Amino acid sequence: MDIHRTKIFDSIISFVEKGYYFFLAIIMAMTIYNVFHNLGLSPIESFDEARHGVNAYEMIKNNNYIVSTYGYKNDYWNLKPPVSYWTIIAGYKAAGFNELGLRAASACAAVLTILILALFMSYKYDKLSALISAIVLSTTTQYITEHCARTGDADSVFVLFFTISMICLSLSSKSLRWLYVSGVAFSLAFLTKSFHALNIILIICMYLILSKDIFRMKFVQIILVIVNSFFLIAIWGFYRYKQDGLKFFQAMINYDLLARTSSTVEKHGGDSYFYLDKISSSYFHWIIVLFAVVAANVLLLKHRREKEQLIDKSLVLILWITVPLILYSLAKTKIQWYIIPVYPALAVVIGAGASSYLKCRYRNLISQLFLTFLILHSAYRSENYILNVISKTWTDPGQIVLKELKSYPQYTGKNIYTTFFGYSAEDPYRFRQNYLLSAELYDDLIPLEGGFEGFLNDKTNNPIILLKKDKNILAQKEKYRLKILLEYDDAVILTKEK
Structure with a gap:
C-alpha cells in the first residue's frame, strides 16, 4: 500500500x-x-x-x-x-x-x-x-x-x-x-x-x-x-x-x-x-x-x-x-x-x-x-x-496638485517654492525629495528654496508656491493679491494675480 x-x-x-x-x-x-x-x-x-x-x-x-x-x-x-x-x-x-x-x-x-x-x-x-x-x-x-x-x-x-x-x-x-x-x-x-x-x-x-x-x-x-x-x-x-x-x-x-x-x-x-x-x-x-x-x-x-x-x-x-x-x-x-x-x-x-x-x-x-x-x-x-x-493605494495631496498642474501648460517650466511641504520642520524652505521629483517630473518645474518670501520676491513670469491649506492662506491671498490655482485636501498651489 x-x-x-x-x-x-x-x-x-x-x-x-x-x-x-x-x-x-x-x-x-x-x-x-x-x-x-x-x-x-x-x-x-x-x-x-x-x-x-x-x-x-x-x-x-x-x-x-x-x-x-x-x-x-x-x-x-x-x-x-x-x-x-x-x-x-x-x-x-x-x-x-x-x-x-x-x-x-x-x-x-x-x-x-x-x-x-x-x-x-x-x-x-x-x-x-x-x-x-x-x-x-x-x-x-x-x-x-x-x-x-x-x-x-x-x-x-x-x-x-x-x-x-x-x-x-x-x-x-x-x-x-x-x-x-x-x-x-x-x-x-x-x-x-x-x-x-x-x-x-x-x-x-x-x-x-x-x-x-x-x-x-x-x-x-x-x-x-x-x-x-x-x-x-x-x-x-x-x-x-x-x-x-x-x-x-x-x-x-x-x-x-x-x-x-x-x-x-x-x-x-x-x-x-x-x-x-x-x-x-x-x-x-x-x-x-x-x-x-x-x-x-x-x-x-x-x-x-x-x-x-x-x-x-x-x-x-x-x-x-x-x-x-x-x-x-x-x-x-x-x-x-x-x-x-x-x-x-x-x-x-x-x-x-x-x-x-x-x-x-x-x-x-x-x-x-x-x-x-x-x-x-x-x-x-x-x-x-x-x-x-x-x-492598497493611497494619495498624497501635494503630489496630486502638482500632477493636476499639467492642465495649466502656461506654468510648465516655471519656478516653484514651498513651506509646509518642505524638507523638515527645521528646513521648511527646501523641498522634500518626493515633492521635488513630482515638480520636475510632472511639470518640468524648477524647485527653489526661499519659501513664501522667496516666492513674493520672484520677479519671473508665473512663479507658484505649494502650501498647506489653512486659515492663513485666505489672509495671505488678500494681502499679497494671490489666487488659488489648485487645491486638494490640505494642499494648495498659489500664484500671483496679473
Missing part, C-alpha cells in the same frame, strides 16, 4: 515536470502581476526612490549621463555610479515621466531575475527545483514589496546583476568562460550600487581559493578575470574623473564605504542580529520550509556516497548567503533592504533541497507529503500578503 501511494506521488511529480513550461508560465504570470499591479498608483517615496528619480530626470535634462545632479547641482549625497539611473531613464522613455516610468525598470529586473533563476535551476538541477525556486522568490515578501521590485530604487537591478554573477560563478566549474561573465556582472553591480558589490568580488575570491580552482588557472586566465571584473568600472571612473576630478570618489569612499561600515549613519543602527531578525519576520513561512528542507537532506546524507561532492556543489550557495549576512551584520550602519540579495540564494536552497528530498528513493511518504504541504502553504500565505499590499 505504501509503495502504491509512493508511486502515485511520483506520478504527480512526473506530471508537474512534464508540464514544466506550462507551470513556469503560470508562475511568471503571477510574478508579473505581483510586480506590476497598481505599480504607478502609489505616491513617490522620499529616500531613496525620489532621489534616484531626480538624478535620472536631471541627467536627461542636462544631457549628461555620467554626472548625477540633484536640484541641478552635482549630487554628493547619493553616491552611486550611473547604471541604476540609466535604467530609470529607460523606464521614463518607455512608460513616461510618471510613477510607472520611475519603477518600470525595477519591476522588469525582478521578473528577469526570477526567470533567469528558474532557467538556471532547470539546467543545473531539475525542473521541479526550478518551479519551486521560482515560486519561492516570486512570493518573497520583502523582495517584492520593500524597496526593491516595486520601487524606483537601485536594489532590484543590483539583485539582478548579483544573481547573474553568482549563477555564472556556479557554472564556472563547467567552463571558465562563465567566470569571465561573472566578473562582468560584478562590474555592472558595482556601477549600480557602488561598494555593496564588494560582497560579490569577495565571494568570487573565496570560492576560487576554497575550491582550489585558482591554483588550476593559468596566469593569463587570472588576468582576464580581473580585467573583465574592472574594465567597465575603469571606463566609468575615467569619464567621471574628467567631470569633477577626485571629489566624487573621495565622497564615495569616505561616506558610502568608511562611514557606513564604521559608524551609524542617519540613525540606521541595529544589533548583530538585525538582519537575522528581519529575515525571520518577513520570510517566516519560507524559513520554516528552509529548515525542513535542510533537516530532511541532512538525514539523507548518510545514504549518499558523494558527500564531499555535494558540499563542493553547495559552496557558492553557502558563500552567497553567509558573506553578505556577515559583512552587513558587522557594519555599524544597518538598513533592512541591504540583505535582499541573499533571497535568490535561499530560493535556490529551498528549490534544490525540496526537489532532492521529494524525489529521493529512500521513501517516507508522510514526510514528503508534509514538505509538499509546507511549500504550498508558504506560497499561499506569502502570496496572500503580497496581494494585500499591492491592492
